[in-house]
Amino acid sequence: MISVEEALQRISQYAKPRAARTIRAADSLGQVLAADIQSDIDSPPHDKALMDGYAVVASDVVAGVELLVLEEVTAGDTPTKPVTSATATRIMTGAPIPDGADAVVMIERTELVGGDKATVRINADNADSGQNIMPRGESVRCGDVVLRAGRMIRPIEMGVLAECGATEISAYPRPSVAILSTGNELVSPDTRPQAGQIRNSNGPMLEALVQRTGSKAVNLGVGRDERDELNRLVRRGLEEDVLVLSGGVSAGVLDLVPEVLAANSVEQVFHKVHLKPGKPVWFGVKRDSRGDRLVFGLPGNPVSSLVCFELFVRPALASLAGQNFDSIERRTARLATNHSRHSDRPTYFPARLFQRDGQLQVEPLAWKGSADLRTLADANCLALFPPSDSEFVVGDEIEVYAI
Amino acid sequence: MISVEEALQRISQYAKPRAARTIRAADSLGQVLAADIQSDIDSPPHDKALMDGYAVVASDVVAGVELLVLEEVTAGDTPTKPVTSATATRIMTGAPIPDGADAVVMIERTELVGGDKATVRINADNADSGQNIMPRGESVRCGDVVLRAGRMIRPIEMGVLAECGATEISAYPRPSVAILSTGNELVSPDTRPQAGQIRNSNGPMLEALVQRTGSKAVNLGVGRDERDELNRLVRRGLEEDVLVLSGGVSAGVLDLVPEVLAANSVEQVFHKVHLKPGKPVWFGVKRDSRGDRLVFGLPGNPVSSLVCFELFVRPALASLAGQNFDSIERRTARLATNHSRHSDRPTYFPARLFQRDGQLQVEPLAWKGSADLRTLADANCLALFPPSDSEFVVGDEIEVYAI
Numbered sequence: 001m002i003s004v005e006e007a008l009q010r011i012s013q014y015a016k017p018r019a020a021r022t023i024r025a026a027d028s029l030g031q032v033l034a035a036d037i038q039s040d041i042d043s044p045p046h047d048k049a050l051m052d053g054y055a056v057v058a059s060d061v062v063a064g065v066e067l068l069v070l071e072e073v074t075a076g077d078t079p080t081k082p083v084t085s086a087t088a089t090r091i092m093t094g095a096p097i098p099d100g101a102d103a104v105v106m107i108e109r110t111e112l113v114g115g116d117k118a119t120v121r122i123n124a125d126n127a128d129s130g131q132n133i134m135p136r137g138e139s140v141r142c143g144d145v146v147l148r149a150g151r152m153i154r155p156i157e158m159g160v161l162a163e164c165g166a167t168e169i170s171a172y173p174r175p176s177v178a179i180l181s182t183g184n185e186l187v188s189p190d191t192r193p194q195a196g197q198i199r200n201s202n203g204p205m206l207e208a209l210v211q212r213t214g215s216k217a218v219n220l221g222v223g224r225d226e227r228d229e230l231n232r233l234v235r236r237g238l239e240e241d242v243l244v245l246s247g248g249v250s251a252g253v254l255d256l257v258p259e260v261l262a263a264n265s266v267e268q269v270f271h272k273v274h275l276k277p278g279k280p281v282w283f284g285v286k287r288d289s290r291g292d293r294l295v296f297g298l299p300g301n302p303v304s305s306l307v308c309f310e311l312f313v314r315p316a317l318a319s320l321a322g323q324n325f326d327s328i329e330r331r332t333a334r335l336a337t338n339h340s341r342h343s344d345r346p347t348y349f350p351a352r353l354f355q356r357d358g359q360l361q362v363e364p365l366a367w368k369g370s371a372d373l374r375t376l377a378d379a380n381c382l383a384l385f386p387p388s389d390s391e392f393v394v395g396d397e398i399e400v401y402a403i
Numbered sequence: 404m405i406s407v408e409e410a411l412q413r414i415s416q417y418a419k420p421r422a423a424r425t426i427r428a429a430d431s432l433g434q435v436l437a438a439d440i441q442s443d444i445d446s447p448p449h450d451k452a453l454m455d456g457y458a459v460v461a462s463d464v465v466a467g468v469e470l471l472v473l474e475e476v477t478a479g480d481t482p483t484k485p486v487t488s489a490t491a492t493r494i495m496t497g498a499p500i501p502d503g504a505d506a507v508v509m510i511e512r513t514e515l516v517g518g519d520k521a522t523v524r525i526n527a528d529n530a531d532s533g534q535n536i537m538p539r540g541e542s543v544r545c546g547d548v549v550l551r552a553g554r555m556i557r558p559i560e561m562g563v564l565a566e567c568g569a570t571e572i573s574a575y576p577r578p579s580v581a582i583l584s585t586g587n588e589l590v591s592p593d594t595r596p597q598a599g600q601i602r603n604s605n606g607p608m609l610e611a612l613v614q615r616t617g618s619k620a621v622n623l624g625v626g627r628d629e630r631d632e633l634n635r636l637v638r639r640g641l642e643e644d645v646l647v648l649s650g651g652v653s654a655g656v657l658d659l660v661p662e663v664l665a666a667n668s669v670e671q672v673f674h675k676v677h678l679k680p681g682k683p684v685w686f687g688v689k690r691d692s693r694g695d696r697l698v699f700g701l702p703g704n705p706v707s708s709l710v711c712f713e714l715f716v717r718p719a720l721a722s723l724a725g726q727n728f729d730s731i732e733r734r735t736a737r738l739a740t741n742h743s744r745h746s747d748r749p750t751y752f753p754a755r756l757f758q759r760d761g762q763l764q765v766e767p768l769a770w771k772g773s774a775d776l777r778t779l780a781d782a783n784c785l786a787l788f789p790p791s792d793s794e795f796v797v798g799d800e801i802e803v804y805a806i
Contacts, residue, residue: 025592029611043776045596050704074628075703076587078599094588094703096599139775146777155615156780156806159608159705162592163601163776184479185497189428189565193448196481196499198566205562208432212558225477300478300497301453302562332761358735358800360763372542373446373566374549377559397761403559 007273014285014292015319017172025161028153030214031171032322037147039164042137046096051132054088054110054120055101061127066119088120097133104132172322176216178237179206182223182248183300202246202305209309213317230260238286238293247300257297266295276345277304302373307348310401333360335396341385350379353400362400410676417688417695418722420575428564431556433617434574435725440550442567445540449499454535457491457513457523458504464530469522491523500536507535575725579619581640582609585626585651605649605708612712616720633663641689641696650703660700669698679748680707705776710751713804736763736803742795744788753782756803765803
C-alpha cells in the first residue's frame with residue numbers, strides 16, 4: 001500500500017494546469033495569471049498630492065508665513081500656473097502637483113487670511129521637500145511587470161489590473177468537477193429512508209467543497225450499483241475535467257465502480273493509501289485527445305470522503321487551476337489536551353484549532369468514528385497523528401489542515 | 404475624533420441581521436441558520452457495518468473457527484436471517500447488522516473454505532462485541548438538534564442538512580452591496596488616463612472584496628463630483644442594503660458626497676476615525692420603512708479603502724448576514740524584522756504572515772505609502788502597530804488581520 005506522499009506525487013504527475021484562456025479581467029477573481037502583466041502607464045501618472053492642502057515651495061515655509069494663492073486644483077484637474085517663491089496653490093488629494101512646488105502642507109495646518117481667499121497663512125514650522133507628494137511612477141513605471149504569471153488574482157490584484165489597464169488577461173480556467181455518489185443504500189435528502197437506506201449526504205458536501213474552491217460542480221446525484229446506470233453516469237462525468245465518485249471502491253461484492261471505470265478507458269493509477277480514515281481511496285486517469293480527465297474514487301463514509309477530498313482532490317483542483325500543487329496551507333499547532341491514538345496508519349482526526357497565549361493550539365474532538373458527521377461539523381481542522389503506539393500529550397507539535 | 408473601537412461599536416448598533424428567509428438547503432452554502440435544525444431520523448437508522456466482512460457472534464471467534472455463511476447483505480439490502488452461534492452473514496460496509504450478530508470481522512481476516520462459499524474461516528484470535536459496528540442513532544437521534552441557529556453553513560453542514568432531511572431551512576440572506584467610486588479624476592480601466600486622471604482601481608477591488616464575502620455586489624462605476632449625477636447614483640445605491648462609496652469624504656472643495664447623502668436622508672453617524680491610513684472614513688444610516696441602509700464613505704486611495712473595508716465594512720456585512728459582528732479572525736504574530744514606525748495613530752501596515760519554528764511571524768513590507776497598490780499586492784495581512792514613539796523590534800507581539 002502506498003503512502004500519502006507517494007499518492008500525492010502520482011496525482012501531481014497528471015494534475016497539470018488546463019490550457020490558458022484570454023478572459024475579461026472583471027471575470028478573473030480567484031483565477032491564476034498565465035502571463036505577466038505589464039503596466040501601460042506610470043502610476044501615479046503625475047507627481048500627486050497625498051493630502052488636501054497647499055502646494056508650496058518647501059524652503060518658503062516658516063511658521064506664520066503668508067503665501068499668495070494662485071489657483072485651486074482638484075483631482076481630475078491640471079494646474080495652469082507654476083508655483084514660485086511666496087505663492088501656493090490650493091490642492092486636493094490625488095491632484096497633480098503644479099510645476100515649481102515640492103511639498104504639500106496639509107489643510108489643517110493652514111488658514112485663509114483676508115476675505116478674498118487669495119492669501120493663506122501656514123501654521124507649520126517647516127516643510128520637507130517631497131512631503132505629502134507621491135512622485136510620478138513611484139508605484140509603477142510604464143512597462144514594469146506588476147504581476148507575474150502564476151499569481152492568484154485576489155481583490156487587491158483586481159485593483160492592480162484595473163490600475164494598469166489590463167482589461168483582458170490570460171488565465172488558467174478553473175476545472176469543472178462532476179460528483180457522483182454511488183450505492184444502493186443511498187436516497188436523496190428529500191426522501192425518508194426505509195430500512196437499510198440512508199440519505200446521500202456526501203453528494204451535497206462534496207458539491208459544496210468543490211464550489212468553495214471556485215470550481216464548477218456538476219452534481220450527478222446517486223448512482224445505484226447497477227452496471228448500465230453507473231456506466232451512463234460515469235460517461236457523463238467524464239465530460240468534465242474531474243470526476244469525483246464516493247462509495248463503491250471498497251471490496252464489497254457490488255462494487256462495480258472500478259469495472260465500469262475500466263470499461264470507460266479510465267486507467268487505475270493507485271488503489272488504497274496508507275492512511276486512516278480513507279484507506280480505500282482510488283485514483284485513475286482517462287487519457288485521450290481531449291486531454292487527461294482525473295477520476296477520484298472516495299470511500300463512501302462522509303468523514304473518509306472529506307479527508308480524501310482535502311488530502312488528494314483539493315491539491316489536484318488547485319494544480320489544474322494553475323496554482324502550486326502543494327499550495328494548500330499546512331500548519332503546525334501544539335496539542336491542547338492529551339490524546340490517545342494507537343494506529344499503524346497516519347490518522348486524520350477532526351479537531352478545533354485556536355490561538356491561545358500567542359500560540360496555535362489544537363484540540364481533538366470527541367468524535368465517534370467515521371460516520372459521525374455532527375461532531376465533524378464542530379471541527380475547523382483535521383489534526384494529523386502519525387503512526388504511534390503511545391499517547392500524544394499536551395504540547396506535542398501536530399500538523400493541522402484547516403477545513 | 405473617535406477610536407476604531409468606538410467606530411465599530413457604533414456600526415454594530417445598526418448592522419443587525421436581515422430578516423430570515425426560507426430557502427432551499429441546496430442554495431444555503433455560506434449563509435447562517437436562523438433556526439435550529441432537528442433530525443427527522445436516527446442516524447445511522449440501523450446498527451451498521453463499518454467494514455466489509457462477516458457479521459458474527461463475537462464470542463464464537465477464535466483463530467481458525469469455521470462458520471456457516473447464511474446470506475450476503477449489501478448496503479441498501481436488509482438481512483433476512485438472524486445470525487446464531489456458528490453462523491455468519493457476509494456483509495458490506497454500510498449494510499444493516501443482522502439480528503443476533505454483535506461484531507463484524509473484516510474481510511481481510513477471513514477466507515472462504517470449500518467450493519460452495521457456504522463456509523468461512525476466521526483468521527483472527529478473537530472479536531470484541533460491537534467491533535466494526537456503528538449502533539443505530541449513535542451519530543444522531545430523531546429529534547436531536549443537530550445544528551443550532553447562528554451556525555454558518557459550510558460544506559460539512561451541507562452534509563448534515565442532507566443527512567437530516569432538512570431540504571428547506573430558515574437562513575439570513577447575505578446583504579447586497581452597491582459600490583460607487585467618486586472623483587473627477589477617475590476613468591474606467593479600459594480608458595487611457597489623460598493629464599490629471601487615474602484609472603478607477605478601487606471599484607474593481609471593492610467589488611471583489613464584497614463578492615468574496617458571498618454578498619451580491621452591484622458596481623455603479625464612477626460618479627463624478629457633480630451634484631445631479633452623484634444624486635442619481637446615490638439614490639440607486641440606496642436600493643441595496645449597503646452603499647460603499649470611495650473618495651469624496653476628505654476636506655476637498657468638491658467633496659459633495661456628504662451633502663448628497665444628507666439630501667437623501669442618510670444621517671451621519673460618524674466622520675473620521677483615529678487610525679492610519681483611513682482617517683477620513685465616514686459612516687451613516689438611512690432609516691425608513693424599508694429598514695436601515697448602511698452607508699460607508701471610504702477614503703479614495705486604494706490602501707485606505709482596503710483598510711477601512713477590512714476594519715469596518717467586513718464586520719458589518721458579517722453581522723447583516725447573521726454572523727457575529729466580531730467574527731473576523733484576529734490573530735497575533737511575532738515581528739520577524741525590526742520596524743520603525745512613529746505615529747500617534749494606530750497604523751495598519753501591509754505585511755506577510757507566515758509560520759516559522761511553530762510560531763506565527765509577521766514581516767512588514769517595503770511599502771511606499773498609501774497608493775502603492777503593487778507592494779500591497781504582495782501582502783497577505785495587515786499588521787496593526789499601536790501608537791508609538793519607539794522602534795518595534797523582532798519578537799514583539801503584533802495583531803494581524805488576514806486579507
